[in-house]
């Protein structure tokens with residue numbers, strides 16, 4: 001039977017997650033805790049006997065490092081890995097590098113929540129989640145999904161919002177339910193798909 005395994009993981013905690021800064025396409029590295037989170041995710045996958053045929057990650061180092069750490073933990077350090085900007089974090093535009101708390105103090109909690117979690121309101125000069133779906137989804141459908149459907153076991157190590165964009169489609173969330181979906185750093189989500197590409201099962205590998 002074809003396995004159709006798709007594992008998604010947000011990167012481990014980054015330096016800017018720790019400092020509470022809007023990150024987007026900026027490229028901070030992982031903190032020590034982030035490294036540990038990524039390794040722990042790898043260990044949980046290993047404990048389930050999961051291994052991969054191909055990995056995908058973004059153009060950003062926090063996701064690439066997370067991908068490498070997961071693959072090392074499961075004993076596949078040299079696995080073919082494809083990097084693509086379409087898996088990048090949502091571009092935070094003019095907010096990139098600003099402190100989230102200070103920005104909320106300046107513009108109000110409600111406005112900042114709209115910029116952070118609404119479906120179709122972009123932050124100034126940046127991408128909305130809808131814009132992010134518009135680049136992540138074609139990449140998923142054209143490049144990632146065909147591999148899953150032919151039985152390759154696929155790892156995607158990416159970002160909070162590029163994965164929220166993908167999960168919105170996989171889990172049939174809409175613009176009213178997506179705002180409450182939060183992804184923890186370094187926690188792998190194990191999806192198994194049906195022959196019609198819908199989700200057969202989903203497991204959250206939390207510690």
Ligand SMILES: O=C(O)[C@@H](CO)OP(=O)(O)O
Pocket residue numbers: 017021022023024025089090092116160161
């Ligand atoms: O700063 C970012 O790029 C993201 C992820 O850390 O922030 P948010 O929680 O607002 O989606």
